[in-house]
Amino acid sequence: MRRLDVFTLFPDAFDWFRGQRHVHNAERQGLDLRFPNYRDTTPLGAGQVDDAPYGGGAGMVLRVDVVDAALRNAYGDSLAGRRIVVLSPSGRVFDEELARELAAEPDMALLCGRYEGIDERVREHLATDAVSIGRYVISGGELAAMVVADAVIRKLPGALGDAESAVEESFSEALEGAPEYPHYTRPPDYRGWGVPDVLLSGDHERIREWRLEMSRAR
Numbered sequence: 001m002r003r004l005d006v007f008t009l010f011p012d013a014f015d016w017f018r019g020q021r022h023v024h025n026a027e028r029q030g031l032d033l034r035f036p037n038y039r040d041t042t043p044l045g046a047g048q049v050d051d052a053p054y055g056g057g058a059g060m061v062l063r064v065d066v067v068d069a070a071l072r073n074a075y076g077d078s079l080a081g082r083r084i085v086v087l088s089p090s091g092r093v094f095d096e097e098l099a100r101e102l103a104a105e106p107d108m109a110l111l112c113g114r115y116e117g118i119d120e121r122v123r124e125h126l127a128t129d130a131v132s133i134g135r136y137v138i139s140g141g142e143l144a145a146m147v148v149a150d151a152v153i154r155k156l157p158g159a160l161g162d163a164e165s166a167v168e169e170s171f172s173e174a175l176e177g178a179p180e181y182p183h184y185t186r187p188p189d190y191r192g193w194g195v196p197d198v199l200l201s202g203d204h205e206r207i208r209e210w211r212l213e214m215s216r217a218r
């Protein structure tokens with residue numbers, strides 16, 4: 001992936017995220033990471049971005065013309081071929097397979113909703129995907145975008161200090177798609193809680209087999 005835009009009303013929410021080492025590394029390796037604010041490009045007066053839902057009900061809905069304007073401002077008139085992901089509790093549940101798929105895209109937009117959500121026409125006509133980080137509701141798309149962006153960015157070449165970390169981790173091919181095996185570190189005994197002998201044996205082949213076995217069992 002060469003470019004990742006997270007469209008949001010709260011770009012400052014990503015200050016911490018952007019400071020993370022793997023994100024910083026990915027940017028140094030050429031990832032163009034941006035956080036466009038819907039409010040900066042809204043075609044409406046006084047920075048308006050939302051409106052009351054048709055049919056009535058609580059809350060405000062992010063307008064389709066506002067999201068469209070933000071996308072066109074970033075990408076011009078043709079959105080064809082771009083991966084545009086709207087974050088929604090009702091979307092496809094995000095997992096490692098989707099993270100891998102998205103990381104292989106040349107670019108991606110993540111659309112954060114707030115309030116009651118985003119006008120459905122964004123999902124129908126502008127987005128290629130709707131993605132959920134789980135079957136629960138959080139207050140805005142920013143945390144969901146961080147989850148998705150983090151999982152994707154750590155797959156980019158040069159993002160992790162030690163590239164091996166991503167090769168053999170939970171759900172990787174190296175572990176046959178299974179969760180990772182358990183890790184232990186010093187001290188070898190704490191309150192009588194020991195460490196599996198095999199890990200202290202120095203026998204790398206046995207350790208490798210034990211890890212694979214534990215991973216399958218999990």
Ligand SMILES: C[S@@+](CC[C@H](N)C(=O)[O-])C[C@H]1O[C@@H](n2cnc3c(N)ncnc32)[C@H](O)[C@@H]1O
Binds near residue numbers: 135
């Ligand atoms: C308060 S939520 C809107 C919930 C919506 N009214 C509903 O009941 O499905 C506001 C925004 O947070 C984001 N969001 C909330 N939960 C999410 C989840 N589980 N996965 C992805 N995004 C989520 C979405 O962008 C959503 O538009």
